[in-house]
Amino acid sequence: MNRAYNHTKNKGLNPNISVDCVIFGFDFEKLNVVTIRRGTGNGSELMRTALPGDLIYDNENLDMAAERVLEELTGLKDVYLEQVGAFGDPNRVRNKKDEKWLKSIREQPEARVVTIAYYSLLPMEKCQLLASSFAKSVQWEAVADIKDLAFDHLEILKTSLDKLKNKLAHQPVGVNLLPEKFTLGQLQKMYETILDKKIDKRNFRRKIQKLDILTLLDEKQTGVPHKPSHYVKFNDKKYRELSETGFDNFGF
Amino acid sequence: MNRAYNHTKNKGLNPNISVDCVIFGFDFEKLNVVTIRRGTGNGSELMRTALPGDLIYDNENLDMAAERVLEELTGLKDVYLEQVGAFGDPNRVRNKKDEKWLKSIREQPEARVVTIAYYSLLPMEKCQLLASSFAKSVQWEAVADIKDLAFDHLEILKTSLDKLKNKLAHQPVGVNLLPEKFTLGQLQKMYETILDKKIDKRNFRRKIQKLDILTLLDEKQTGVPHKPSHYVKFNDKKYRELSETGFDNFGF
Numbered sequence: 295m296n297r298a299y300n301h302t303k304n305k306g307l308n309p310n311i312s313v314d315c316v317i318f319g320f321d322f323e324k325l326n327v328v329t330i331r332r333g334t335g336n337g338s339e340l341m342r343t344a345l346p347g348d349l350i351y352d353n354e355n356l357d358m359a360a361e362r363v364l365e366e367l368t369g370l371k372d373v374y375l376e377q378v379g380a381f382g383d384p385n386r387v388r389n390k391k392d393e394k395w396l397k398s399i400r401e402q403p404e405a406r407v408v409t410i411a412y413y414s415l416l417p418m419e420k421c422q423l424l425a426s427s428f429a430k431s432v433q434w435e436a437v438a439d440i441k442d443l444a445f446d447h448l449e450i451l452k453t454s455l456d457k458l459k460n461k462l463a464h465q466p467v468g469v470n471l472l473p474e475k476f477t478l479g480q481l482q483k484m485y486e487t488i489l490d491k492k493i494d495k496r497n498f499r500r501k502i503q504k505l506d507i508l509t510l511l512d513e514k515q516t517g518v519p520h521k522p523s524h525y526v527k528f529n530d531k532k533y534r535e536l537s538e539t540g541f542d543n544f545g546f
Numbered sequence: 547m548n549r550a551y552n553h554t555k556n557k558g559l560n561p562n563i564s565v566d567c568v569i570f571g572f573d574f575e576k577l578n579v580v581t582i583r584r585g586t587g588n589g590s591e592l593m594r595t596a597l598p599g600d601l602i603y604d605n606e607n608l609d610m611a612a613e614r615v616l617e618e619l620t621g622l623k624d625v626y627l628e629q630v631g632a633f634g635d636p637n638r639v640r641n642k643k644d645e646k647w648l649k650s651i652r653e654q655p656e657a658r659v660v661t662i663a664y665y666s667l668l669p670m671e672k673c674q675l676l677a678s679s680f681a682k683s684v685q686w687e688a689v690a691d692i693k694d695l696a697f698d699h700l701e702i703l704k705t706s707l708d709k710l711k712n713k714l715a716h717q718p719v720g721v722n723l724l725p726e727k728f729t730l731g732q733l734q735k736m737y738e739t740i741l742d743k744k745i746d747k748r749n750f751r752r753k754i755q756k757l758d759i760l761t762l763l764d765e766k767q768t769g770v771p772h773k774p775s776h777y778v779k780f781n782d783k784k785y786r787e788l789s790e791t792g793f794d795n796f797g798f
Contacts, residue, residue, distance in 0.1 A: 310562040311634070311660050352658045356634035380632040380662040382563070382608035406604045408563050408662070410632040463792075464716070540715075 307349045309405040313360040314347030314447065315375060316411060316454040317368075319418035319434055320471040322480055325487045326418065326434040327451060329443070330367055332395060333430020341395040342444035345451065346429065347409060349400075360412040368432045369424030375412035378454050382408040386446040395444060399428045409446075413454040415470040438490075455488075462488055464540045466507050466533050475511055477523040478502070505541065507532045559601045561657040565612040566599030566699065567627060568663060568706040569620075571670035571686055572723040574732055577739045578670065578686040579703060581695070582619055584647060585682020593647040594696035597703065598681065599661060601652075612664040620684045621676030627664035630706050634660040638698040647696060651680045661698075665706040667722040690742075707740075714740055716792045718759050718785050727763055727777040730754070757793065759784045 317328040332341045346367040350359035360375045387396060387407050396403035418434060425432040443451065461467055462485065468476075471484060482498045502508065508526045515522035569580040584593045598619040602611035612627045639648060639659050648655035670686060677684040695703065713719055714737065720728075723736060734750045754760065760778045767774035 308562055308658055310560055311658075350634075353636050355636060356632060356660065359634075377631050379629050380608060382602075382611075382662065384605050384607060406560055406563075408608065408660070410634065410660070 306351045306353060307401075308352050309349065309400075309402045310407055312347055312349050312407050312409040313356060313363050314345045314381075314409050314411050314450055315360055315364045315373075316345060316378065316413040316451055317364070317370065317373070318413065318415050318437075318454075318458060318471070319421065320484050320487065321418055321434075322483060323487075324436040324438065325455075327437050327440070328368055328370070328423065329433060329435050329440075330425065330429035331431045331433075332398065332428065340391075341398075342391055342442060343435075343440075344395070344444035345447045346432070347447075348427075349407070356410050357412075360410070366427045367425070367429040369422055369426065370416070373414050373416065375414045378411040378413050378450070378457055380408055380410050381446055381450055381453075383446060389445070392444050409450075411450045411454065413457065415458070415467070417470060417473065419473060458488055466505065466528070466536050469528050469533060475513070475525040475527050477515060477525060478508075479523055481526075505536065507536060558603045558605060559653075560604050561601065561652075561654045562659055564599055564601045564659050564661040565608060565615055566597045566633075566661050566663050566702055567612055567616045567625075568597060568630065568665040568703055569616070569622065569625070570665065570667050570689075570706075570710060570723070571673065572667075572736050572739065573670055573686075574735060575739075576688040576690065577707075579689050579692070580620055580622070580675065581685060581687050581692075582677065582681035583683045583685075584650065584680065592643075593650075594643055594694060595687075595692075596647070596696035597699045598684070599699075600679075601659070608662050609664075612662070618679045619677070619681040621674055621678065622668070625666050625668065627666045630663040630665050630702070630709055632660055632662050633698055633702055633705075635698060641697070644696050661702075663702045663706065665709065667710070667719070669722060669725065671725060710740055718757065718780070718788050721780050721785060727765070727779050729767060729775040729777060730760075731775055733778075757788065759788055 319326045319328070328346060329343045330346050331343050346364055348363045348367070350356065354362065356377070357375065361373060364373055364375070365371050384406060386409070393403070423432045437451070437455065440448070440451065442448065468481060468484060472480065478499060481502065482493060482495065485498065486493050507529055509529045511525040511527060513525045515525065571578045571580070580598060581595045582598050583595050598616055600615045600619070602608065606614065608629070609627065613625060616625055616627070617623050636658060638661070645655070675684045675686070689703070689707065692700070692703065694700065720733060720736060724732065730751060733754065734745060734747065737750065738745050759781055761781045763777040763779060765777045767777065
């Protein structure tokens with residue numbers, strides 16, 4: 295009798311299939327992503343930082359699994375997650391650097407695991423992060439500062455970022471990354487941060503104007519060290535319509 | 547000792563992860579897709595038609611697995627396959643109608659299986675289909691005529707077709723679906739067939755012209771019952787460039 299196999303079977307976790315979540319947030323300066331750590335002590339300082347992810351149960355579908363795992367590890371509830379794709383390099387959980395992590399949480403640390411990656415955009419100021427389950431800490435980290443992650447999570451992060459960049463070129467983005475009211479400068483900064491390049495101000499404003507998704511508010515910034523800008527907000531109806539039809543490549 | 551589990555382990559097949567392939571082809575009239583059947587006798591007439599697919603080996607990555615499985619079942623070699631995504635409804639292999647199929651090929655017919663779907667576009671006239679492994683027949687079937695498939699393959703086919711439609715709106719398509727030389731009428735028919743709608747001829751030609759990816763050949767059709775049309779071919783360099791950058795929504 296293979297004890298590990300049956301134990302897993304009893305718990306209903308599938309030893310070969312996991313989900314991983316890439317949660318992006320924007321703080322007006324940087325693009326950030328939610329990561330988890332196993333905490334201190336017991337050799338855990340040697341374990342690499344990871345994206346929130348875990349094995350799926352045999353009786354749940356992939357979308358449900360991603361939502362559950364994200365909540366269990368980070369406290370983020372009812373997050374709409376979009377599938378990025380499957381990652382299945384046979385060696386993706388074979389790195390010596392991740393052995394300790396796997397052995398500390400898995401009944402079958404040697405099992406081949408294919409993971410299905412999901413991503414989402416969330417308003418950072420509204421997110422309450424709470425580490426639980428095997429996550430001993432959960433935090434936002436600047437995507438640009440991340441040089442290493444456990445397993446193949448760096449590749450998953452990169453692929454998700456490419457997907458976000460592509461979305462930016464064909465659909466409105468921002469309703470989940472910015473607060474309800476924001477300035478055109480802040481919106482431009484969001485585009486520049488995701489695309490990782492400077493955009494000409496007049497060019498940006500001309501193109502955004504053409505999309506016709508913003509409503510100018512009769513309210514200005516206060517307490518800023520420069521000429522206060524008008525606030526704008528998204529026109530929900532037009533934003534939704536354009537999300538469905540998509541538009542021509544922004545081409546910055 | 548769980549015999550089925552260990553048997554599968556010995557063979558190196560992962561009981562929980564499969565790949566399925568959606569191979570599209572165009573015959574100047576209809577969009578077609580490659581399907582397999584288990585053949586006649588032994589109750590197989592009761593088994594539903596399926597897309598070519600099978601479990602992956604534990605030592606191969608997903609792309610390799612898809613390429614191998616496609617070749618084993620259909621004889622199609624060295625096909626470039628693009629990932630569509632993962633399909634993981636817990637009941638996707640639980641339909642009574644597919645029990646016979648699963649029992650006839652799987653050591654663990656009751657195992658939960660998540661499948662990773664791939665798709666490709668192939669020139670039908672160059673494809674040699676050869677049924678082997680557990681496929682007793684392999685054939686092109688008109689997508690429009692397919693009302694039922696085994697497992698969740700109808701959903702996989704629909705999602706892949708949506709992906710192809712979306713590709714048509716933002717990238718050049720045709721180099722793998724049409725012969726080297728073709729007429730503008732045939733190209734329009736390809737667009738109409740994939741999008742499943744009539745397109746205004748002048749509108750189509752204006753838009754295709756704008757893409758600037760065709761070279762007019764000094765050669766006309768022969769033996770056709772209408773005024774013979776000039777042949778055109780794709781300009782490889784421009785086609786490739788535009789494939790990389792993408793373009794504005796065609797919006798037919």
